[in-house]
Amino acid sequence: MAAIEILGLEKTYRVGFWRKRPKRALQPLHLTVEDGEIFGFLGPNGAGKTTTLKMLMGLVFPTAGTARILGHEWTDPEVKAQIGFLPEQPYFYDYLTAHELLDYYGQLSGVPAKDRKRRIEEVLALVGLTDIKGVQLRKFSKGMLQRAGIAQAILHNPRLVFFDEPMSGLDPLGRREVRDLMEQLKHEGKTVFFSTHILSDAEALCDRVAIIHQGELRGVGAVEDLTSSVQGKVEIVWQGTQIPASMKALSPDCHITGDTVRAVISESQQDAAIDALRRERIRLIAITPLRTSLEAYFVEKLQSSQKTAGSST
Amino acid sequence: MTARKRTTIVAALGLVVGMTASMLLLRHIDQIRPRATIADALYISSPKIIRRASLGFDGLMACIYWTRTVQYFGHRHFLRSGSYNELAPLLEITTALDPHMIPAYQFGASFLAPRPPNGAGEPVRAIELMKYGIEHNPDNWRLYYDLGFVYYTELKDYKRAGEVFEEGSKVPDAHPFLKILAAQMAEHGADYSTARMLWTATYESSHESNIRQNALEHLRAIRVDEDVTMLQAAIERFRQNNGRLPTSLWEVAAAEHLRGIPLDPDGNPYELSLDGQVLVAKPDDFPFITKGLPPDYKPAPPKFHSPS
Amino acid sequence: MNARIGHIASNTFREAVRDRVLYNLIAFALLLSGAAILVGQISIDIERLVVVDLGLTAVSLFGIVIAIFIGIGLVSKEIEKRTLYTVLSRPVRRWEFIVGKFLGLAGTLVVNTFFMAIGVFGALLYVTHKFSAADASILIALYFIILEFLIVCALALLFSSFSTPLLSAIFAFSLFVIGSFAEDLRGFAAMTHGFTRWIATAAAYLVPNFSVLNVISAAAHEQHLSAQLILQNTFYALFYTAMALCGAVLIFERRNLK
Numbered sequence: 100m101a102a103i104e105i106l107g108l109e110k111t112y113r114v115g116f117w118r119k120r121p122k123r124a125l126q127p128l129h130l131t132v133e134d135g136e137i138f139g140f141l142g143p144n145g146a147g148k149t150t151t152l153k154m155l156m157g158l159v160f161p162t163a164g165t166a167r168i169l170g171h172e173w174t175d176p177e178v179k180a181q182i183g184f185l186p187e188q189p190y191f192y193d194y195l196t197a198h199e200l201l202d203y204y205g206q207l208s209g210v211p212a213k214d215r216k217r218r219i220e221e222v223l224a225l226v227g228l229t230d231i232k233g234v235q236l237r238k239f240s241k242g243m244l245q246r247a248g249i250a251q252a253i254l255h256n257p258r259l260v261f262f263d264e265p266m267s268g269l270d271p272l273g274r275r276e277v278r279d280l281m282e283q284l285k286h287e288g289k290t291v292f293f294s295t296h297i298l299s300d301a302e303a304l305c306d307r308v309a310i311i312h313q314g315e316l317r318g319v320g321a322v323e324d325l326t327s328s329v330q331g332k333v334e335i336v337w338q339g340t341q342i343p344a345s346m347k348a349l350s351p352d353c354h355i356t357g358d359t360v361r362a363v364i365s366e367s368q369q370d371a372a373i374d375a376l377r378r379e380r381i382r383l384i385a386i387t388p389l390r391t392s393l394e395a396y397f398v399e400k401l402q403s404s405q406k407t408a409g410s411s412t
Numbered sequence: 413m414t415a416r417k418r419t420t421i422v423a424a425l426g427l428v429v430g431m432t433a434s435m436l437l438l439r440h441i442d443q444i445r446p447r448a449t450i451a452d453a454l455y456i457s458s459p460k461i462i463r464r465a466s467l468g469f470d471g472l473m474a475c476i477y478w479t480r481t482v483q484y485f486g487h488r489h490f491l492r493s494g495s496y497n498e499l500a501p502l503l504e505i506t507t508a509l510d511p512h513m514i515p516a517y518q519f520g521a522s523f524l525a526p527r528p529p530n531g532a533g534e535p536v537r538a539i540e541l542m543k544y545g546i547e548h549n550p551d552n553w554r555l556y557y558d559l560g561f562v563y564y565t566e567l568k569d570y571k572r573a574g575e576v577f578e579e580g581s582k583v584p585d586a587h588p589f590l591k592i593l594a595a596q597m598a599e600h601g602a603d604y605s606t607a608r609m610l611w612t613a614t615y616e617s618s619h620e621s622n623i624r625q626n627a628l629e630h631l632r633a634i635r636v637d638e639d640v641t642m643l644q645a646a647i648e649r650f651r652q653n654n655g656r657l658p659t660s661l662w663e664v665a666a667a668e669h670l671r672g673i674p675l676d677p678d679g680n681p682y683e684l685s686l687d688g689q690v691l692v693a694k695p696d697d698f699p700f701i702t703k704g705l706p707p708d709y710k711p712a713p714p715k716f717h718s719p720s
Numbered sequence: 721m722n723a724r725i726g727h728i729a730s731n732t733f734r735e736a737v738r739d740r741v742l743y744n745l746i747a748f749a750l751l752l753s754g755a756a757i758l759v760g761q762i763s764i765d766i767e768r769l770v771v772v773d774l775g776l777t778a779v780s781l782f783g784i785v786i787a788i789f790i791g792i793g794l795v796s797k798e799i800e801k802r803t804l805y806t807v808l809s810r811p812v813r814r815w816e817f818i819v820g821k822f823l824g825l826a827g828t829l830v831v832n833t834f835f836m837a838i839g840v841f842g843a844l845l846y847v848t849h850k851f852s853a854a855d856a857s858i859l860i861a862l863y864f865i866i867l868e869f870l871i872v873c874a875l876a877l878l879f880s881s882f883s884t885p886l887l888s889a890i891f892a893f894s895l896f897v898i899g900s901f902a903e904d905l906r907g908f909a910a911m912t913h914g915f916t917r918w919i920a921t922a923a924a925y926l927v928p929n930f931s932v933l934n935v936i937s938a939a940a941h942e943q944h945l946s947a948q949l950i951l952q953n954t955f956y957a958l959f960y961t962a963m964a965l966c967g968a969v970l971i972f973e974r975r976n977l978k
Contacts, residue, residue: 156809158977176415176811184809190802192731194738206727207810251806261809416973419815423969430963435925437956441932441949476904483907 100170102259102290103132103155107164110150124150126315127164132292132307137285139305139322140294141397147314148294149187152263156184169259180209183252187263189244193237197228197247200236201254208255222250225280241268249277253284260284262293266300278304302393310400317400325396332389333369336361338382345375359384459508474510481506481516485523485622496532500524503541511548514555515620517541521558522614522623525566529711530626530699535566553587554617556580560593564610570601589613604638632677633700636692639674640703643682643690657688724812725820732824733831736790741828744782745835751778756843767847772858772940775840780865780936782836783829784896787869790828791876792888794821795968799977808977815969822877822965829869837862854942860950861939867957871928872896874964881972895928902929928960 110125125147132138142148153159155166155173166173169181191200198219205215223229226246231239239247245268252260265281266274281291281304295301301308302322309319318325337360342353349372350362364372369386376383462473481502488496503524506516523531524538542559549555560576563569574597581590589609596606608631615627643661646668650658658664661673661684673681680693682704692704699711736742755774759767795818798804808814840858845851875895879888898905902924909920933953935945 153805153977156805158805158808160974160976174416176813179809179811182809184806186802186805186809188802189806191806192735192803194735203727203731204806204810207724207807207812209723209811248806415813419813419973420970423815423966423973426966427963427970430959430961430966431926433959434956434963437952437959438925438929438932441952441956476901479904479907479911482911 100134101131101167102134102136102169103130103138103292104167105130105151105155105164106166108151108154108161108166109163110147110154110159111162123314125154125161128311128316130309130316130319132290134290135285135288136306137281137291137304138293139301139308140292140311141296141298141301141308142294142311143296143401146311148311149263150314151311152184152186152261152294155261180255181258183255183257183260185248185252185260185262185265188267189248191236191244191247191251194235196233196235197223197239197250198232200247201251204251205254210255218254218256222254225253226250227276242270242273245269245273249280257289259290259292262291264295265293266295266297274300298392298394298397308393310397312401317403318396322393325393332363333366334361334363334385334387334389335372335376336384336387337376338384341379341381343375343379343381345378346372349375363389459505462505462509470509474506474513477502477506477509478513478516481519482620482622485519495528496523499532500534500537500541504537507541507544511545514545514549514552515618517545517555517558518618518623519620521561522626525562527566535562538562538566551583553580553583553585553590556583557587557590557593557613557617560597561610561614564597564601568601570597573597573601587613587617604634604641608634629698630700633698633702635677636698636701637703639676639682640690640692640701643674644703647684647688647690651688658684660684661690725816725823728812728817728820729823729827732794732821733827736825736828739790741786741790742832742835744786745832745839748778748782748836749839752839752843756846759847768844769940771840771843771847773936775836775843776858776861776865776936776939779833779836779840779862780868780934783833783865783869784872786832787825787829787872788876788889788892788896790825791873792880792883792885792892794825794877795880795972796883796885796888799975804977814973818877818881818965818968818972822873822968825873825877826870829873830866833862833866833869852942857935857939857942857945860945861935863950864933864935864953867953868930868933870957870961871930871933871964874961874968875928878964878968878971881968881975896930899928899930900934901931902927903931929956933957 105128107127107129108125109127110123112122112124114120114122128151140148140151150159154161155168157174157179168175168178171178192203195203201219201222202215205219210218220229223232226249228243228246228250231243236244236247245265249262249265252262262281265277269277278300281293284291305322307319307321308325310317338358340355340358340360342355342360342362346353346362349368350364353360353362355361362372366388373383373386481499484498484502485496500520503516503520506513520538520541524541525531525533525535527533539559539562542555542562545555546552546559556576557580560573560580563573563576574594577590577594577597580586581588581594593606593609593613596603596609600606611627611630611634615624615631618624618627643664646664647658650664650667653667658667661682664684665671665673675681676692676698678694678697683691683693685691685706690704691706692698692701695701695705695709696711752771752775756771759770798807804817807817837859840862841851841855844855844858872892876888876892879891883891905927906921906924909917909924912920933956938945
């Protein structure tokens with residue numbers, strides 16, 4: 100069963116003084132997130148990521164389309180007991196302490212009283228807020244608030260977690276911790292859906308990603324596929340400054356760096372290249388498949404859409 | 413969507429039910445609750461205190477009190493309760509808050525002075541009120557008229573009334589009839605024609621429906637009184653000429669060469685009693701008549717006719 | 721369902737307390753004791769009248785101000801500060817949120833009134849040195865004041881669900897003033913004609929009739945208040961409150977949160 104099925108969710112705002120001008124925040128979106136995976140929802144700022152999340156949470160009502168979360172209609176209030184949400188730049192009741200906040204949220208999520216106390220302590224420890232659990236939230240720094248946000252999202256042990264820009268406001272150590280946490284969640288069999296515009300995080304964490312730009316879905320796929328599909332090339336590095344003639348034939352582009360040579364050949368030529376080097380008794384240092392970074396794929400997708408946008412006027 | 417739809421329907425129903433129920437209850441409460449606002453209003457019956465309590469919104473409070481006064485009077489009149497104890501304080505408060513509220517003075521002139529059940533029976537306070545009004549509005553001739561009116565109708569002090577009318581006629585833009593009234597007071601204070609003049613003036617110069625109704629009733633009463641007086645005189649002449657009382661008004665009409673039996677303002681013929689007294693067919697319909705009443709007549713609580 | 725409403729209500733109460741709302745009791749206490757002492761010394765035969773009139777009016781006014789100033793922020797503040805996001809992502813229905821907020825605020829006011837009532841009776845005891853049976857009318861007046869609070873809370877919440885705090889405050893305060901003169905408004909309406917009369921009368925009945933719930937003078941003069949009046953006023957307040965809350969729910973259910 101898919102964890103999330105987005106079936107044509109769409110949002111058009113009406114702007115202008117008389118509310119006549121339509122502004123499309125999200126084109127009809129079709130997306131599926133599988134159970135137990137970490138799914139990245141990527142896009143530049145203003146692309147429609149937060150709008151999508153808010154619609155799934157029932158904070159904003161779509162102009163068209165539906166969705167299913169964990170097999171239920173996305174508007175079903177009971178399904179919310181099984182999901183957690185961390186909004187972008189979260190705010191909480193600043194007159195409460197972290198402990199009180201989690202207690203309150205636990206009550207609202209229906210965590211039974213006898214489990215609540217234990218669970219709160221667990222979660223506080225997990226996000227590293229145990230020491231300041233009695234401090235009022237108005238005194239928290241941005242990073243601490245982010246941790247509190249994560250805490251409230253996972254407090255009730257949800258099967259599916261939505262994070263909107265979870266790394267924002269965190270220092271590198273914090274980001275590392277969040278990454279570890281997300282891996283942990285996946286390990287526990289939970290599904291994580293998170294939106295971000297930081298691609299390195301997505302590349303490191305996600306099983307699958309979707310790229311969205313200007314309200315439109317540009318591409319979906321497994322990270323592996325997206326980054327390796329492009330080139331099918333291989334990079335060979337060998338010791339010495341010698342370039343055998345046979346190598347030159349395979350790859351005109353050979354760079355000498357210090358006491359190594361680097362050349363790029365196609366995957367099919369890989370075996371031939373290895374043989375050539377062996378014949379010359381040249382020491383092979385490395386053979387690495389060339390992967391596109393996710394960033395390149397991302398930029399390419401954005402640019403292509405701009406081209407189409409440009410040409411479609 | 414179903415859960416949300418359900419909530420919407422329930423909430424919409426709740427809204428409608430709540431609205432209807434609260435409005436209905438309000439009507440109900442109105443009926444069982446004593447006229448509390450008026451009673452409340454007069455726990456503090458000192459105009460000075462109310463003035464201070466209005467926090468400077470005197471004008472608005474005056475309007476509110478004036479509305480309450482009219483409501484109060486109308487309500488009491490409707491219930492035919494026959495007493496208007498709170499009328500004087502209400503008018504005093506209204507005029508203390510806004511001394512330029514002319515309609516209030518007119519109201520006082522018409523209804524403060526007359527004896528119950530037609531008014532509050534407080535001619536002295538009425539005069540005080542008028543004088544206060546004149547003091548604050550010396551250029552308003554109507555207030556002189558109102559003051560003279562009180563002297564004339566309730567106190568029957570024609571001399572004073574004449575003096576006041578005379579003074580009023582000196583105000584610039586005063587209505588010419590003030591001078592006429594002043595002159596009439598001197599010689600013909602008690603005449604019906606003078607009274608008619610006065611009540612007609614009141615009727616025509618006021619916009620307030622209670623005052624107009626009242627004036628109309630007085631005019632009707634004057635007509636009846638005149639008719640009865642005239643008929644009685646005719647009966648007396650008949651008796652003188654024929655040595656006996658007429659058996660019916662037809663005989664009187666024939667003797668006087670009238671075209672028919674005189675009818676009262678409602679169109680009912682006058683009646684002749686066995687001892688030669690002219691009687692009004694339905695005395696209850698004429699609250700202010702002084703003649704044509706049966707000997708043991710007890711006036712019913714007042715009611716006003718609508719002008720036909 | 722009820723548990724969630726209860727939790728929201730108690731959290732709202734907690735927020736009000738931590739917002740130092742209950743400190744108003746100090747101002748109230750000072751006011752009332754000052755008045756009691758002043759009047760007690762002058763001894764002009766209306767001590768009871770002054771204490772009851774002043775005390776109950778203060779309870780009413782302080783409470784209305786609190787109801788409005790907290791009420792107008794109940795929803796709009798949460799939307800503006802986005803604290804609602806993490807609440808509504810839980811199995812909390814939007815209507816439960818409204819009802820919970822209402823109960824929390826109403827509860828705050830009831831607690832507040834309770835303490836004030838002690839103050840009023842204390843001051844009364846000071847000036848009259850004993851209680852009489854007629855003082856029960858004070859309790860009834862207090863009960864009616866609480867009914868007034870329910871209506872004001874519901875209205876403030878209604879405005880809060882769609883309007884900014886400033887506008888909400890203006891609306892709520894205006895309705896309070898108009899509602900206090902509602903009987904006069906009905907009087908005005910009765911004197912108009914035709915279509916105007918219809919509109920004016922409808923408005924006069926739709927406005928919250930606080931004048932009907934104001935029995936402070938009656939209590940001050942130890943007047944008896946019939947059981948029927950009490951019952952009908954209770955129902956009026958409850959129905960009116962329900963109406964306003966339903967309105968709030970209808971609006972809030974539809975609101976897209978920025």
